[in-house]
Amino acid sequence: MPSQPNAHSPQTPGIAAGRLPPEDIAENFADLAPPLSPHEAAVAADRCYFCHDAPCITACPTSIDIPLFIRQIASDQPVAAAKTILSQNILGGMCARVCPTETLCEEACVRETAEAKPVEIGRLQRYATDTIMARGEHPFTRAAPTGKRIAVAGAGPAGLACAHRLAMLGHDVVIYEARQKGGGLNEFGIAAYKTPGGFAQAELEWLLGIGGIRIEYGTALENELTLELLQADHDAVFLGFGLGGVNALGLGDGPVRPATEFIAELRQTKDLSTLPVGRRVVVIGGGMTAIDAGVQSKLLGAEEVTIVYRRERAKMSASRLEQEHATDAGVRIICGASPKRVIGNGSGAAVEFAYTEETETGLRETGETFRLEADQIFTAIGQTLSEAPQGIALEGGKIRVDENGRTSLPGIWAGGDCALGGDDLTVTAVAEGRNAALDIHKSLA
Incomplete structure (x- = not known):
């Protein structure tokens, strides 16, 4: 859904830039989890049991040999550890920052089961990948x-x-690439405090060090660039363009804006003290996008930020750790409430919600309602394909693929958020792209 005219401009009542001093905003958006020092990494690595039948490997969508890379760190070989990681996940640096490790490898960690304190796999992965990137080394050759x-x-x-x-x-x-910048979700869709310092672009440039890859920016898969043209000029085609559309709220006029648009603007704003934000912000949704939009609104100086989700809290797709991060930042989370309508505009706006409850036949409204005043409303209720490529079979609003990423059209593969399956995570997209490449290679042999 497109944003309302002037819905986010400084002139809109209740929405303003500079709600906090620049130095406070800079501190708020500093690195969420600072890197480990060599000594800290050694201590953290020493906690690993180096399990032979490691459950953490199974829990990782890219199947990184986690005990091996941690053993390499423990023996002071961070570059070797990085190569172990990157051989499975070339975006291991970004994934170390944004993966929900608390529900993947670290949840499966034996230390988590025994002590409720897993090995810090994500931070150790960052230590290794940061080390090799800082040296300017690319570990692979063509x-x-x-x-x-x-x-x-x-x-x-x-x-x-x-x-x-x-x-x-x-x-x-x-x-x-349709945009003028690469990185996709890593550049435009993740909270700025998770990837400060332009890391997404630095990792992209580092990745291109392999050679043999050219990026044509500002080129979308549309009328001037059809699948037929791509197939005519290439031996195979991989579709990994994500989800460009957003689900519409459809509840009337008001200062409503997709949370993805807000996050993308925030990520591309050099001076965050110039970015307008509401005094009272309401975010509708229960996933990571909702959390990122809510927390960053608070960090920009919004006085009241409320995330509202229609089901019970345990069903939010955002992890418990992310939910706790939001509440620690001062964001209120209300569950069991569904939006009914947006009333008014600007500083006089409000969202009316109906309380809901889970029943055997599904979610239903209880008949009770309440209102939240808001001068800025973000929707984070899912994304869709902005335009499906002609002739490709879809399922559930995404491109249908088999276990190797093959679509219904010969010679065309797909992966990432635009393809059916997976869980819309960076690490899953990496696994799907890598696996499709292996199948493409096999088909061209």
Whole structure:
């Protein structure tokens, strides 16, 4: 849904820039989890049992050999550890920052089961990958040229992982990216305090060090660039363009804006003290996008921020750790309430909600309602394909693929958020892009 006219401008009543001094905003958006020092990394690594049948590996969507890389850190070999990580997940640096490790590898950790305190796998992964990137080293080289040329639509996590693996295997890759900047979700859709210092772009440039990959920016898969044209000029095509559309709230006029749009603007704003934010902010949704929009609104100086989710708290897709981070930041979370209508505009706006309850036949309204005043309303109720490529079979609003990422059209693969399956995580997109690349390589042999 497009944003309302002037819904986020400084002139809109109740929405203003500079609610906090620049130095306070800079502190608020500093690194959420500072990196480990070598000594801290050694101590953290020493807690690992180095399980032979490690459940943490199974819990990782990219199947990183976690005990091996932690053992390498413990023996003071962070570069070797990084190579172990990156051989499975070329975006391991970003994933170390944004993966919900608390529900993946760390939840499966034997230390978590025994002591409720897992090995800090995510922070150890960051220590290793930061070390190799700081040295400017690229751990892989290209195989002998194959003479094959593959098109990748989208320079997000899935597209980049696919392109990198194909380049390693000796193929030439052209990435067609609609925006003027690569990175996809990593650049435009993740909270700024998780990836400060321009890390997404630094990792992108580092990844391209493999060679054999060219990115054509400002080129969308639309009328001027059809699947037919891509197939005619390339030996295979991978679609990894994410989800460009957003689900509409459809509850009347008001200062309503997609949370994804707000987060993208925030990520591209150099001076956050100039970014307007409401005094009273309401976020509708229960996933990571809702949490990121709510927390960042608070960090920008919003006085009241409320996230409202229609089901019970245990069913929020945002992890418990992220929910706690939001409440620690001063964000209120209300569950069991569904939006009914938006009333008014600007500083006079409010959202009316109906309380809900879970029943055997599904969610139902109780008949009780309440209102939240808001001069800024963000919707985080899911994304959709902005435009499905012609001729490709869809399922559940996404591109239907098999276990190797093959679509219904020969010679075309897909992965990441635009494809069916997975859980819309960076790490899952990386796994799908990498696996599709291996299948593409196999098909071209």
